[in-house]
Amino acid sequence: MRPARIDDALVPLAADVGPVVAATALAWLKARDVLTQGDLPAGTWVLAADTIRDLDGRLLGKPSDREHARRMLESLFDREHRTVTGVCLVRVGEALPPTRRLWAEAALVAVDRPSAALVRSHLDSGAWQGKAGGYSLDEVRRAGWSIRCVGDPQVVLGLPVESVLRELAQAERGGTA
Numbered sequence: 001m002r003p004a005r006i007d008d009a010l011v012p013l014a015a016d017v018g019p020v021v022a023a024t025a026l027a028w029l030k031a032r033d034v035l036t037q038g039d040l041p042a043g044t045w046v047l048a049a050d051t052i053r054d055l056d057g058r059l060l061g062k063p064s065d066r067e068h069a070r071r072m073l074e075s076l077f078d079r080e081h082r083t084v085t086g087v088c089l090v091r092v093g094e095a096l097p098p099t100r101r102l103w104a105e106a107a108l109v110a111v112d113r114p115s116a117a118l119v120r121s122h123l124d125s126g127a128w129q130g131k132a133g134g135y136s137l138d139e140v141r142r143a144g145w146s147i148r149c150v151g152d153p154q155v156v157l158g159l160p161v162e163s164v165l166r167e168l169a170q171a172e173r174g175g176t177a
Contacts (some may be wrong), residue, residue: 002037004030006015008061019054020104023086026050028102031088046090046166050124051158053109053133054082060133069128070119076133077113082106083132083156090169105160107151109137114145132158 008026030048040046048064054058055075063069084106091099114122122143128134137156140147154160 004033004048005037006033008028008143015070015072017085019052019059019107020086022059023050023084024050024088024102024104025086026052027086027088029072030092035090036056040092042091042092046088046092047164048088048090049085049118049159051083051085051132051156054084055067055079061166062130062132063128063134066123069134070123072134073119073122076109076135077112080108081133085155085158087160087164087167089164089171091171099171101171103163103167104165104170105134105152105155107149107153107155109150109156110148111133111140112134112146114140118145121158170177 006026006029007028027048027050030050031046034040034048046123053072053076058075060072060075060081063072084104084105087102089101093099121127122135122140127136127139137147137149137153138157149156152160152162154162
């Protein structure tokens with residue numbers, strides 16, 4: 001595994017491009033960074049993903065600090081938002097450009113307002129760091145938050161595994177995206 005050296009929390013999100021374009025662009029930037037690190041044998045698959053929360057057209061990426069995380073979370077309580085995960089799958093080949101597959105998956109999420117103590121505990125723990133919208137579905141569920149997902153929970157967690165496996169299988173067979 002080679003992590004991308006891009007801190008997407010520092011990448012400004014342009015609302016006018018929409019969550020699908022923003023998430024897939026960030027996924028491609030991460031994959032491209034891994035490709036530029038070199039030493040990848042031909043035939044190697046590079047997988048990168050990025051998740052964005054969309055609240056009424058306002059894109060929520062990763063919070064920059066605790067207060068930013070608190071504000072993001074507060075904006076999500078007692079309403080629905082859309083989570084979009086962009087995925088980039090690139091196969092390193094002999095010729096350039098490499099084979100690239102780019103797509104996005106989405107799910108709806110509704111977060112009931114948790115108690116002030118649960119929110120404070122979440123913020124104090126630092127669990128918001130590196131998480132789009134300041135939360136991870138599985139972590140806040142384990143902490144006792146009431147959160148519902150309509151769609152694939154893996155999208156909300158940040159990697160739609162089933163669609164990745166489907167795209168890989170199709171790419172290995174030589175199919176088009």
